[in-house]
Each structure stands twice: as C-alpha cells, then as structure tokens.
Amino acid sequence: xxxxxxxxxxxxxxxxxxQAQRIKGSDTMLPLSQRAAEEFMKSHPSLMVTVTGGGSGxxxxxxxxxxxxxxxxxxxxxxxxxxxxxxxxxxxxxxxxAYDALSVIVHPSNKxxxxxxxxxxxxxxxxxxxxxxxxxxxxxxxxxxxxxxxxTYSFFKEKVLKNKNYMSGILSMPATGAIIQSIxxxxxAIGYVGLAYLNQKVKxxxxxxxxxxxxxxxxxxxxxxxxxxxxxxxYYYYDVSKEKTVKPYIDYILSAEGQAIVNAIGFITVER
Numbered sequence: 001x002x003x004x005x006x007x008x009x010x011x012x013x014x015x016x017x018x019q020a021q022r023i024k025g026s027d028t029m030l031p032l033s034q035r036a037a038e039e040f041m042k043s044h045p046s047l048m049v050t051v052t053g054g055g056s057g058x059x060x061x062x063x064x065x066x067x068x069x070x071x072x073x074x075x076x077x078x079x080x081x082x083x084x085x086x087x088x089x090x091x092x093x094x095x096x097x098a099y100d101a102l103s104v105i106v107h108p109s110n111k112x113x114x115x116x117x118x119x120x121x122x123x124x125x126x127x128x129x130x131x132x133x134x135x136x137x138x139x140x141x142x143x144x145x146x147x148x149x150x151x152t153y154s155f156f157k158e159k160v161l162k163n164k165n166y167m168s169g170i171l172s173m174p175a176t177g178a179i180i181q182s183i184x185x186x187x188x189a190i191g192y193v194g195l196a197y198l199n200q201k202v203k204x205x206x207x208x209x210x211x212x213x214x215x216x217x218x219x220x221x222x223x224x225x226x227x228x229x230x231x232x233x234x235y236y237y238y239d240v241s242k243e244k245t246v247k248p249y250i251d252y253i254l255s256a257e258g259q260a261i262v263n264a265i266g267f268i269t270v271e272r
Contacts, residue, residue, distance in 0.1 A: 025059020056151030074151035099268035126167030144191035196266030
C-alpha cells in the first residue's frame with residue numbers, strides 16, 4: 001500500500017512539473033504553430049504546448065479572457081481589442097514570427113491567370129459578376145471569403161479591397177481548408193488563402209498592383225524580394241506579465257531551428 005501511495009505521489013508530482021502553454025487564434029498560423037510546438041516539446045519535455053485555431057479574433061478574445069497564453073494573429077491587433085485588454089489590466093507584447101503571402105486562388109480549369117487589384121476589388125465587392133468580364137469564360141463568379149473573425153478576412157479587405165465592403169451574400173468559410181476544398185470542387189469559384197496552404201487542387205492567380213503593367217505570382221522568393229504585393233506579418237501577442245512562461249517557446253520559433261520550420265511550412269522567415 002505504501003508503495004502504491006508513493007507511486008501516486010511521484011506521478012502527481014511529475015504532472016505538476018509539466019508546464020502547459022496554450023496558443024490560440026489564426027487558422028493561417030495553425031500549421032506553423034503545431035509543427036513548432038511538436039519540435040519544441042521534443043527538446044523541452046517539461047513544457048507542454050497546445051495549439052488551437054478559430055481565427056485571429058478568437059485568439060485575442062481568449063487572451064482577454066485569460067484562456068490562452070499566446071494569441072496568434074494573421075493581422076495586427078485592432079484598437080478596440082487593445083482597449084479591451086487594457087480594461088482587464090493586460091499589457092501585450094507583439095512579436096512577428098513569420099510573413100505570409102496571401103494568395104488568390106481559382107479552380108484549376110479556370111483559364112484566367114492574371115488579375116489586377118482593381119479587378120479583384122470588383123469581384124469581391126460584387127461589381128464584377130462574370131468571368132467573361134476579366135477575360136475568362138462566360139461563367140458566374142462564385143466568391144469565397146473567410147468569416148469576419150478571421151485576420152485573413154480583415155487583411156484582404158484592407159490591402160486588396162482598400163477597406164470597401166465585401167459583397168452581400170459572399171460565401172464565408174470558417175477555415176482555410178474549407179476554402180481550398182470548396183474552390184477545388186467549384187469551377188467558377190475564387191477565394192484567398194495563405195501561401196502555405198497552396199496545393200495542386202487549386203490554381204494561384206498572378207496579381208498586378210500597377211494597373212496591369214506587371215503580374216506577379218505568389219511565392220516565397222517573390223515575397224522576399226518585395227515583388228509580390230500581398231504580404232503580411234504573422235504575429236504572436238502575449239500578456240507581458242506572463243513573459244517568463246512564453247519566452248522559451250518564443251525564443252525557439254525565432255531561432256534558426258524555428259525559422260527553418262517557418263520556411264519548411266511555406267511561410268517567409270523573419271530577417272534577424
């Protein structure tokens with residue numbers, strides 16, 4: 001009996017000694033955080049890191065409510081979100097851990113390969129409704145978007161639509177994977193995803209930000225050179241009072257080993 005009690009005490013002590021860290025937010029960053037957490041825990045067995053998605057807005061809400069240690073965002077924190085944190089007495093630290101090229105995608109059978117920013121604005125605001133208006137087949141355009149809590153939704157609206165409203169009735173998807181799946185199965189579809197999510201089931205569009213003088217494909221090389229125009233930072237935010245808790249993981253993802261994961265996933269590394 002004494003041996004059983006002793007074993008139970010040792011087991012309980014082992015559980016207590018494992019420190020848990022929670023990361024929550026951007027679906028774009030999900031594959032990066034998951035891979036980084038897995039590798040981090042191999043070299044830090046006393047630290048357990050859990051990663052969940054839900055969108056950038058969900059990550060900040062969790063930080064406000066104290067249900068995450070790191071909020072992962074694919075866009076910068078908003079003014080009202082920062083105020084909510086201040087009301088809770090929380091001062092946040094911002095860390096850029098990678099960059100992402102936001103890619104516009106269509107069905108592989110779509111003969112359109114180039115679109116200007118102005119044409120993209122027209123498509124996603126509803127002014128352009130048929131592919132024949134942009135050099136494609138006579139086929140209705142079916143536009144997909146992320147839901148409003150997504151940082152990708154906010155960034156695309158700011159950077160591509162110049163803060164104009166999305167069309168009424170646009171098809172909002174809860175996750176990036178859902179956009180990939182929907183567009184791969186719908187010939188007239190168009191949407192946008194992070195570079196790391198590109199695969200053979202969809203076709204990326206070459207984009208022009210100089211009114212059609214040049215069209216650039218989304219890639220790591222073109223993003224690093226500054227040629228591809230739709231590039232955004234990817235962030236972690238944390239409560240500065242919990243810096244000691246999150247610092248080992250932050251240091252890891254910013255290290256050469258962590259940035260190698262950034263590159264392997266398909267994001268752009270942070271120059272240090």
